[in-house]
Amino acid sequence: xxxxxxxxxxxxxxSVAGVLAVFLLYTSIAGGGNPSxxxxxxxxxxxxxxxxxxxxxxxxxxxxxxxxxxKLKDINGDSRTTVAVLYAGSVPDLFxxxxxxxxxxxxxxxxxxxxxxxxxxxxxxxxxxKQSGDESA
Amino acid sequence: MPELGRAxxxxxxxxxxxxxxxxxAAAHLGRRRLARSARNALIASFATTAIASxxxxxxxxxxxFSFTYVARSTSEALPTAYTISAFWGxxxxxxxxxxxxxxxxxxxxxxxxxxxxxxxxxxxxxxxAAVSTFFAFLLVAVASPFATQAxxxxxxxxxxxxxxxxxxxxxxxxxxxxVGLTVPxxxxxxxxxxxxxxxxxxxxxxxxTLFAWAGLGIGQLLGSHWAYVEVGWGGYYAWDPVENAAxxxxxxxxxxxxxxxxxxxxxxxxxxxxxxVILAFSLSLFGTFLTRSGVVNSIHSFTQSSxxxxxxxxxxxxxxxxxxxxxxxxxxxxSPTKLESPISREAAFLYNNLLLLALTLAIFWGxxxxxxxxxxxxxxxxxxxxxxxxxxxxFGLPLLLLMGIGPxxxxxxxxxxxxxxxFRWPTFAALAAGVTLLLLGAGSSLPGLVAYTFxxxxxxxxxxxxxxxxxxxxxxxxxSWPAAFGSLISRxxxxxxxxxxxxxxxxxxxxxxxxxxxxxxAEAKLARGESMRIGSYTLVYxxxxxxxxxxxxxxxxxxxxxxxxxxxxxxxxxxxxxxxEDQVSNEVGIRSxxxxxxxxxxxxxxxxxxxxxxxxxxxxxxxxxxxxxGLVFLLGSVITLWPDRREQRRLVARASExxxxxxx
Amino acid sequence: xxxxxxxAAALAVACVVVVALPFLREPEPESDVLVELDEDERRRxxxxxxxxxxxxxxKELEFEHRTGTTSDEDYRDQIGPLRREAALALQALRxxxxxxxxxxxxx
Numbered sequence: 036x037x038x039x040x041x042x043x044x045x046x047x048x049x050s051v052a053g054v055l056a057v058f059l060l061y062t063s064i065a066g067g068g069n070p071s072x073x074x075x076x077x078x079x080x081x082x083x084x085x086x087x088x089x090x091x092x093x094x095x096x097x098x099x100x101x102x103x104x105x106k107l108k109d110i111n112g113d114s115r116t117t118v119a120v121l122y123a124g125s126v127p128d129l130f131x132x133x134x135x136x137x138x139x140x141x142x143x144x145x146x147x148x149x150x151x152x153x154x155x156x157x158x159x160x161x162x163x164x165k166q167s168g169d170e171s172a
Numbered sequence: 173m174p175e176l177g178r179a180x181x182x183x184x185x186x187x188x189x190x191x192x193x194x195x196x197a198a199a200h201l202g203r204r205r206l207a208r209s210a211r212n213a214l215i216a217s218f219a220t221t222a223i224a225s226x227x228x229x230x231x232x233x234x235x236x237f238s239f240t241y242v243a244r245s246t247s248e249a250l251p252t253a254y255t256i257s258a259f260w261g262x263x264x265x266x267x268x269x270x271x272x273x274x275x276x277x278x279x280x281x282x283x284x285x286x287x288x289x290x291x292x293x294x295x296x297x298x299x300x301a302a303v304s305t306f307f308a309f310l311l312v313a314v315a316s317p318f319a320t321q322a323x324x325x326x327x328x329x330x331x332x333x334x335x336x337x338x339x340x341x342x343x344x345x346x347x348x349x350x351v352g353l354t355v356p357x358x359x360x361x362x363x364x365x366x367x368x369x370x371x372x373x374x375x376x377x378x379x380x381t382l383f384a385w386a387g388l389g390i391g392q393l394l395g396s397h398w399a400y401v402e403v404g405w406g407g408y409y410a411w412d413p414v415e416n417a418a419x420x421x422x423x424x425x426x427x428x429x430x431x432x433x434x435x436x437x438x439x440x441x442x443x444x445x446x447x448x449v450i451l452a453f454s455l456s457l458f459g460t461f462l463t464r465s466g467v468v469n470s471i472h473s474f475t476q477s478s479x480x481x482x483x484x485x486x487x488x489x490x491x492x493x494x495x496x497x498x499x500x501x502x503x504x505x506x507s508p509t510k511l512e513s514p515i516s517r518e519a520a521f522l523y524n525n526l527l528l529l530a531l532t533l534a535i536f537w538g539x540x541x542x543x544x545x546x547x548x549x550x551x552x553x554x555x556x557x558x559x560x561x562x563x564x565x566x567f568g569l570p571l572l573l574l575m576g577i578g579p580x581x582x583x584x585x586x587x588x589x590x591x592x593x594x595f596r597w598p599t600f601a602a603l604a605a606g607v608t609l610l611l612l613g614a615g616s617s618l619p620g621l622v623a624y625t626f627x628x629x630x631x632x633x634x635x636x637x638x639x640x641x642x643x644x645x646x647x648x649x650x651x652s653w654p655a656a657f658g659s660l661i662s663r664x665x666x667x668x669x670x671x672x673x674x675x676x677x678x679x680x681x682x683x684x685x686x687x688x689x690x691x692x693x694a695e696a697k698l699a700r701g702e703s704m705r706i707g708s709y710t711l712v713y714x715x716x717x718x719x720x721x722x723x724x725x726x727x728x729x730x731x732x733x734x735x736x737x738x739x740x741x742x743x744x745x746x747x748x749x750x751x752x753e754d755q756v757s758n759e760v761g762i763r764s765x766x767x768x769x770x771x772x773x774x775x776x777x778x779x780x781x782x783x784x785x786x787x788x789x790x791x792x793x794x795x796x797x798x799x800x801x802g803l804v805f806l807l808g809s810v811i812t813l814w815p816d817r818r819e820q821r822r823l824v825a826r827a828s829e830x831x832x833x834x835x836x
Numbered sequence: 837x838x839x840x841x842x843x844a845a846a847l848a849v850a851c852v853v854v855v856a857l858p859f860l861r862e863p864e865p866e867s868d869v870l871v872e873l874d875e876d877e878r879r880r881x882x883x884x885x886x887x888x889x890x891x892x893x894x895k896e897l898e899f900e901h902r903t904g905t906t907s908d909e910d911y912r913d914q915i916g917p918l919r920r921e922a923a924l925a926l927q928a929l930r931x932x933x934x935x936x937x938x939x940x941x942x943x
Contacts, residue, residue: 179844590907
């Protein structure tokens with residue numbers, strides 16, 4: 036057929052189109068990700084979000100029996116807002132009061148009900164520089 | 173002696189700047205002695221960086237807490253091995269490691285006797301110098317490892333999760349990979365600057381690229397194994413930005429290693445190859461930036477990090493400058509040949525490249541999406557595991573299939589009829605495997621089934637290639653079958669080493685598919701004497717013990733394991749409570765089946781006061797293939813990397829034929 | 837403290853010496869010009885690469901045909917153009933080197 040046109044161009048064009056199609060397919064099926072919010076931004080939010088915050092005690096309850104209850108506050112800034120969280124499922128090793136954690140879930144009647152097993156602690160390791168205030172304060 | 177360290181870094185900066193300026197001047201004006209001098213400066217900068225490293229290492233080993241870096245990352249009680257690993261445990265030390273490796277690679281790459289490429293190397297020196305100027309500047313002015321303070325009584329110690337043998341090898345291997353990708357970048361830029369866009373820069377850097385790529389690959393696999401065995405959440409890869417940081421340059425380098433072959437054989441894809449090298453190097457800088465600057469989920473931390481803005485500026489400058497160079501040299505990068513048919517080996521390699529690139533970009537998009545959305549929409553949106561899993565399947569499965577097709581399809585133009593003949597047996601093997609697995613119940617996961625079918629296809633092609641090649645070598649006069657096999661590999665290390673690497677990737681795919689698509693999980697709260705079942709396993713919770721060791725209290729639950737009627741002994745899972753660091757860590761119990769590669773993985777999630785334990789148990793079929801794949805990958809890389817004298821002789825002969833004298 | 841400074845000074849001096857070495861060794865060299873490929877040589881290198889590419893392709897094609905990876909049909913389709921490519925590269929090289937020899941003779 037079109038002997039003078041380079042198939043390389045055709046191949047690249049087709050591939051790019053293919054990749055775009057896959058991308059569109061993905062976004063139309065799965066939608067975007069969840070917005071990541073701080074506790075102070077949560078008020079009045081509907082729908083599934085990701086909540087990142089600092090654990091405030093006391094931590095009560097049983098993660099595998101009725102759920103763990105604790106509060107989260109902002110990591111940055113001086114907002115004093117806290118959000119009550121109800122969480123069930125596996126609890127990472129590093130979870131404790133004062134740690135940064137991330138949970139997925141939804142605000143229901145003033146309590147952030149987390150998806151079971153969604154908790155991630157922000158690893159202090161992974162070579163991230165230790166905040167200088169962390170240990171001495 | 174922090175002064176010596178600081179001075180050594182300052183001298184390194186001076187040498188780098190000199191090598192940059194003098195190198196450019198010498199190459200531009202064609203001055204031999206000045207070029208020599210610039211090269212000497214680059215080599216000397218390796219010595220000075222080494223001195224700085226020795227100073228830091230000595231301070232770590234002596235627990236000299238007057239070094240802020242030492243006090244922050246170690247303590248008196250820390251075992252010596254981890255004191256050494258503290259070198260790359262923090263930001264400043266790891267930057268110093270980067271610079272040491274960079275100058276070592278630079279010195280080695282420009283002083284290895286490459287008589288056939290010396291007109292190129294003149295321009296490679298200033299490129300290396302430019303990169304090392306940046307790192308030396310960071311170490312001198314922004315993040316000095318030699319900052320001092322009034323010595324505290326003890327250091328802050330190291331996070332328990334980093335106190336681990338894996339942390340001795342995993343980070344340096346990754347850095348070896350990140351930094352190693354500078355070599356192809358420097359040669360590519362050298363070729364662009366000098367206008368010598370023949371294939372010598374590719375040949376000069378092929379082994380360096382392979383080396384860096386193998387380092388990245390093994391380093392990542394070690395990291396995965398660490399996550400699996402030590403972190404204890406039941407997986408080995410979480411699509412964490414820091415993990416992706418190493419995966420992206422690896423994928424880009426994989427694409428480059430393949431497309432290089434097209435340029436060498438057909439003279440095509442010259443621009444593409446240069447672009448891939450730029451991409452791989454930029455991604456390795458980006459990876460270092462991600463791991464080092466703490467900019468992961470939010471730009472807020474970006475402004476807090478001291479090196480972040482510098483790094484980002486440098487990446488932008490690197491990308492802009494190298495793209496400008498490519499654009500400038502575009503007329504010289506025209507290929508003499510064109511793709512003749514979309515069904516040919518070069519086309520298959522091109523598809524492979526596009527898929528690898530698409531996967532890289534999808535991951536990149538996932539990594540930067542939180543930051544982009546924070547800027548655009550005002551709130552960070554995080555893409556989860558499903559995003560990455562989707563693209564791994566969408567692009568990874570076709571890649572797997574191409575791995576079987578690419579090496580067997582004819583160059584230039586393959587006829588459909590001969591395709592049918594070539595792939596008759598592999599297709600048959602794949603279909604047979606697919607149907608068998610379907611009958612065995614693997615239809616529960618479609619992607620898993622497809623992955624296994626494709627894997628069978630690829631394995632069949634690899635076995636066929638080795639068998640036919642050996643037979644041909646034997647027919648050509650090899651005295652015995654083993655000799656025929658040996659000569660087959662040694663005559664074309666890249667091809668057959670490549671097949672070994674392909675086999676390792678197939679093993680990896682089988683392991684990943686087995687452990688993620690066909691795994692099972694069960695959880696239960698058990699009191700002593702109670703039992704739970706998962707698959708064909710029965711676990712009985714027997715006892716709970718507490719022992720105190722030097723720095724931790726270890727609590728262990730003992731489980732009796734049986735499968736069917738067979739007693740498989742006991743398994744321990746529990747937690748360690750570290751007293752000084754006030755931290756708890758999961759210590760998982762793993763029972764590997766040596767025959768099937770299946771793991772029984774037990775986490776004691778919650779240990780209650782009354783002695784009852786909440787267990788979470790996984791059965792992960794074939795997961796051990798992933799770790800074996802690492803060994804096979806290493807073997808294949810070594811075969812491919814092994815020096816080839818014949819090739820060296822040919823290159824020297826060609827260069828002298830063209831008029832480059834063979835004297836250094 | 838002072839020892840460290842002394843060492844640092846020694847280090848700096850040593851580095852200056854290493855950097856200056858090419859000039860110290862050859863204060864008045866016969867030629868201070870880098871080896872450069874001129875246009876002819878560059879062209880010859882490209883032709884040599886083309887020749888080696890064609891020869892390597894031929895060798896690979898022969899072996900792949902022998903192993904059975906390449907079918908008779910594909911082999912027949914490819915051997916002709918490849919041979920022509922190799923022959924062309926060799927011819928061009930012969931012409932070039934003839935010209936080169938003439939240049940040398942003139943100098």
